[in-house]
Amino acid sequence: MWAFGASLDEDKLSFSNGWKSISKIKFPEQGMCFDYFFDVEVGWSHWDNKVAPFDKSYDGLYSNIVVPTAETTRQKFLLDLHVRAKKGILYVGTAGTGKSVIIRNYFSSVDPEVIANQSISMNSYTDSAALQVVIESRVDKLSGSNYGPQPAGVTLIYFMDDINMPKLDKYFTQSPICLVRQILDYGLIYNRDKLSVQMYLHDVMFTACMNPKSGSFNIDIRLSRHFTLISCLTAEREILKTIYFQILNNHYETFDKVNADLCPKLINATMNVFLAIANSAQFAPTAIKFHYQFNLRDFARIVQNLLLAMPQHYKGNPLGIVRMWAHECHRVWHDRLIFDADREAYMGFLRNGIKEFGDFKEEAIFEEPLLYTSYVAMS
Ligand SMILES: Nc1ncnc2c1ncn2[C@@H]1O[C@H](COP(=O)(O)OP(=O)(O)O)[C@@H](O)[C@H]1O
Numbered sequence: 170m171w172a173f174g175a176s177l178d179e180d181k182l183s184f185s186n187g188w189k190s191i192s193k194i195k196f197p198e199q200g201m202c203f204d205y206f207f208d209v210e211v212g213w214s215h216w217d218n219k220v221a222p223f224d225k226s227y228d229g230l231y232s233n234i235v236v237p238t239a240e241t242t243r244q245k246f247l248l249d250l251h252v253r254a255k256k257g258i259l260y261v262g263t264a265g266t267g268k269s270v271i272i273r274n275y276f277s278s279v280d281p282e283v284i285a286n287q288s289i290s291m292n293s294y295t296d297s298a299a300l301q302v303v304i305e306s307r308v309d310k311l312s313g314s315n316y317g318p319q320p321a322g323v324t325l326i327y328f329m330d331d332i333n334m335p336k337l338d339k340y341f342t343q344s345p346i347c348l349v350r351q352i353l354d355y356g357l358i359y360n361r362d363k364l365s366v367q368m369y370l371h372d373v374m375f376t377a378c379m380n381p382k383s384g385s386f387n388i389d390i391r392l393s394r395h396f397t398l399i400s401c402l403t404a405e406r407e408i409l410k411t412i413y414f415q416i417l418n419n420h421y422e423t424f425d426k427v428n429a430d431l432c433p434k435l436i437n438a439t440m441n442v443f444l445a446i447a448n449s450a451q452f453a454p455t456a457i458k459f460h461y462q463f464n465l466r467d468f469a470r471i472v473q474n475l476l477l478a479m480p481q482h483y484k485g486n487p488l489g490i491v492r493m494w495a496h497e498c499h500r501v502w503h504d505r506l507i508f509d510a511d512r513e514a515y516m517g518f519l520r521n522g523i524k525e526f527g528d529f530k531e532e533a534i535f536e537e538p539l540l541y542t543s544y545v546a547m548s
Pocket residue numbers: 234235236237238241262263264265266267268269270271378412465466469
């Protein structure tokens with residue numbers, strides 16, 4: 170099913186129904202066929218059964234936090250399978266579908282002595298020369314014209330994020346993509362100082378992500394044919410809630426109880442506003458509102474900002490936390506709106522969202538000045 174159905178997006182559901190109907194071993198009713206793996210002892214088993222508990226001891230950088238979910242777990246499994254077969258995966262999905270999270274999670278779970286990685290974020294200015302510098306920086310001369318990562322036995326994975334971003338040249342090709350294709354097809358690069366010298370690369374692999382709604386939209390099929398294509402969809406509402414609740418709760422556990430109890434409400438309220446904006450045609454990007462790109466990153470930013478609060482500043486003051494939440498929503502959403510009608514609609518969503526908090530009066534939450542910063546100490 171991964172070979173045929175992985176590249177589908179919305180059609181995954183009808184594929185799954187068809188697949189379930191032809192499977193000799195009966196699938197459980199719930200969910201799609203992709204939600205299950207085959208366990209020889211019990212038959213189809215849900216990926217949820219394999220999800221590791223959330224490791225709270227992340228290294229402090231918000232962008233490095235990964236909450237294990239069924240999605241990260243099964244993609245880790247698939248990546249592992251592909252790495253052993255030395256075949257790359259190309260993850261395709263719009264912004265904020267967790268593509269980079271999947272790969273980061275995979276790299277953090279493997280032994281760097283066996284699988285090393287080099288991330289390369291592509292942008293419209295990345296050209297083949299810049300890419301080659303990064304590629305060469307991770308390989309050493311082994312013998313003659315052979316190059317590979319050190320120490321021997323390690324496989325190096327180049328992770329190219331946003332691979333379709335480089336701009337098209339006048340021949341409608343993207344030079345970094347041609348370079349990767351050349352490496353995959355012929356296993357070699359040319360020494361740029363002396364073009365007659367070939368450098369053969371060993372034990373290197375490529376894996377990539379792309380957003381089909383940005384950059385050049387497509388990439389050359391001569392490159393994409395080397396990859397297994399997996400499409401990523403936005404996670405379901407409940408899964409998103411669990412992800413952000415775990416991150417937020419981990420921080421708010423240290424707060425006094427009235428504040429700690431706010432966690433699920435903060436997540437629900439953010440979710441309400443986020444969904445209202447995401448589903449509203451008024452907030453879709455148009456020619457004059459081209460920057461109206463609202464996606465999961467906004468949700469992530471709000472949670473990130475809520476993590477800046479220190480317990481000692483909010484003792485017995487849950488209203489302070491709710492006000493801070495409203496402030497963060499303003500900074501993430503309100504500040505980007507350019508029409509009064511949009512601002513009003515947004516305020517409507519926010520008023521709807523604060524119903525989650527029950528007891529607090531609207532006037533108290535939005536009372537001006539509504540300002541929170543991370544560098545002014547409150548006494
Ligand atoms: N399992 C997860 N654990 C933690 N955060 C996640 C998870 N899945 C998605 N996210 C959140 O989704 C946001 C977007 O993910 P990202 O990988 O940057 O998307 P993409 O690369 O597809 O644009 C991140 O900011 C992150 O907070």
